[in-house]
Amino acid sequence: MAQSSEVDWEVKGSGISKRTLIILVSIIIVLVVVIAVGVVLFLTGALTPKAAIREAAADSVEVSKVPQYPAIYHSLAPAFVVNFYRQSQRQVRFLQVKMEAMARDSEIIEAIKNHRPAIRNSLLLLLSHQDYETLHTIEGKEQLREAARHEINQVLEDQAGIKGVEAVYFTSFIMQ
Template sequence: MADPNEIDDDIVVGKAAAASPGVGKLLVVSLLVSLLMSAGVGAGVYFLLKTEDGDTAEVVAGEDSVKEEKAKGPPIYHKMAEPFIVNLSTPGTRFLQVTVELMTRNTDVVNAVEKHDPLIRNNLLMLLSSQSPESIATVEGKESLRQEALAEIRRVLKNLAEPAGVEDLYFTSLVVQ
C-alpha cells in the first residue's frame, strides 16, 4: 500500500497538463488588460499635457514639471482721448492727424496710461511732428512710425516704474493734409 505522504508523479503531471489550457487563456486576458491599461494611461497623459491650441506642452527633460504658457486674458483696447494733430517738419503747411488706440491685457496698464496721459501725449506729439510727408507716404513708413510710437509709450511707462504691458498700438485714423 502506498504511503499517504508520498505524491504520485503521474497525478501531478496530469494536473499540470489539465491546467495548461486555462493558464494560456489567463495569460492572453492579462496581456489584453495590460495593453488596455497602458493605452488608457497614454491617452490620459496626452490629454493632460494638451494645451488649448491643440499642441502638447513640452515636458522639461529630467523634471516631472510641465512647461505651460501663461494664460492671456482678452485684449483691452484703450483709445487715446483726442486725436493727435501736428504740423509736419516740411516747408509749407502740412498737417498730420492721427487717432491712436492701445492694446493691452492688463487693466493696470490702462490706468497707468491714463494717469500719465499728458507726458505720453507730449512725447507722441514730438515724435509725430518730427515726421515729413515723404517719411509717412508709404505703408512701411507708417508702420515704422507706429513701432516708434509704441516704443515711446513703453519707454515712458518703464521710466515711471509703471506696468509697461502695452502690447500694441494702432492708428485707427491717419490723415495727412
C-alpha cells in the same frame, strides 16, 4: 576524420554548435547594451514621457502664442494734430492722428490713464518729427505705430515701473 570535425563544432555535452553559441552570445550582448543605453536615457530625463510632453508643449506655445487674457483697448483721445515740414517742397504739412493702445492687463490701462500728459507729450514730439514722404508708405505708418508703442512703454516704465502695451492702432490718419 569526418567525425572529428563535427565534434569540433559542437560544444561538449550539448547539441549546440559553436556558431549558434556565438550568435546567441552576440544577441545577448547587443540586448544588454541597448537596455543599458535606455536606462541611462531614462535616468537623465531624456526618454521620459513627461519630457516629451514638455517639449511638445513648449513647441506649441511658441507656434501659437495664444494670449492668456483678452485685449483691452484704450483711446488716446483727443486726436493728435501736428505740423511738420516737407523737405522736398519746403512747405508745412499737417498730420491728424487718432490712436488706441492695446494691452491685456487692466493695470497697464490704468497706468496709461494716470500718465496721460507725459504719454501725449512724447507722442506729439514723435509725430512732429516725421517725414512726409515716409508716412505716405504703409511701411512708414507701421514704423510709426511701432515707435508710438515704444514711446508709450518707455513713459510707463519711467513713470510707473511697468510696461505692457502690445500694440498701438491708428483709428484715423489724415495728412494734408
